[in-house]
Amino acid sequence: MKAGIGLDDWKLPIFRRRLAEAGYQYRDAGPFTGDTTFLTVETNDFLALKKVIEECEAECRNTKKGSK
Numbered sequence: 602m603k604a605g606i607g608l609d610d611w612k613l614p615i616f617r618r619r620l621a622e623a624g625y626q627y628r629d630a631g632p633f634t635g636d637t638t639f640l641t642v643e644t645n646d647f648l649a650l651k652k653v654i655e656e657c658e659a660e661c662r663n664t665k666k667g668s669k
Contacts (some may be wrong), residue, residue: 604650606640607633616640616657623653637638 604605620627620642630639646652 602644602646602647604642604644605630605635606642606654607642610638612657612661613638613640615660616654619653619657619660623649625650625653629643 604657606616617627620640624643625642627640627642630641632638642650
């Protein structure tokens with residue numbers, strides 16, 4: 602199954618890194634509006650993906666917007 606993740610562009614490096622580290626293959630599905638992008642992820646285990654997304658969001662909360 603495919604999951605879609607919409608997020609602010611400044612969060613992309615964090616999501617890309619953490620998804621790759623967790624073994625997920627993702628695809629940039631293009632912009633949504635101005636400074637937001639969709640990623641699509643193939644998974645058969647949405648709960649495991651949810652955990653990775655929650656970890657990404659926690660890291661984003663602890664990262665200053667726009668810093669790398």
